[in-house]
Amino acid sequence: MTEVGFYQLLHTPLEAALPRLLEKAYAAGLRSVVLAGGPDRVEALSALLWTYDPDSFLPHGSALDGMAERQPIWLTHLDENPNQATLLVLVDGRSAGGLGSWQRCLDIFDGRDEVALGAARVRYRAARDGGHTLKYYAQTDRGWELKSG
Template sequence: MTPVFFYHLERHPLEAVLPKMLSTSLERGWRVSLQAGSEERAEALAAILWTFDDDSFLPHGTKADGFPDLQPIWITDSDENPNAANVRFYVDGAEPGGIDGLTRAVILFDGNDAEALERARAGWKRFRAAGHEISYWQQDEQGRWQNRAT
């Protein structure tokens, strides 16, 4: 069963933590699909990956770019995996579809948004009931991720 990781964003916004998480995934040799809550948000996240660091960028593409099979990171607003990603990230309330066969599914949610918290709780229950290994991660005072529950 695919492990599901829940990341509770409280101290830093998604735009600050996502590039590092995606970079780590690429360093591990994983292909990534990032599913956002809307097409506009997918394009905004794609723009962030070009500009988050003055000295680097993360190779990625969206439907506007095409050629998903050539993209190490595919950013979308739908439940698709055209770049054969083995890790899927879900942000901004994107609802995970089928995750079987993935190395990992990662759900990032805003801890300051009551609806996001409720969706995360429902997802936790759903994936636990389905038999997935799940874990809950939260940032400490220094911004390091701590595993708070499994």
């Protein structure tokens, strides 16, 4: 089964947290797919990953760039895995079919938004009912704190 980590944003927006989480995954040699809310969001996240830190480099691509098989980080709004990634990163309240085909999944949601929090609870229950291994992290001013799992 897949290890699913739920990451509750409490101090910074997704745009600050996502690059740092992807940096860690990339440094660990993991290939990732980021499943975003739509095509415009994919391109906004792509621009973010190129510009968030002038001293960092996160190689990534999307359908506009092509060559998915060469991209360690693939940004998409489609439920796909064209770069043979083992890590799925869910943002914008997305869920994925075939969750069990991934080794690991990060579900990042805004814990300050009641609608997003409620939707994350639904995804949490679905992952639990699917037999996946669950971990729940809350963002602190010092980073991520494991709350359960």
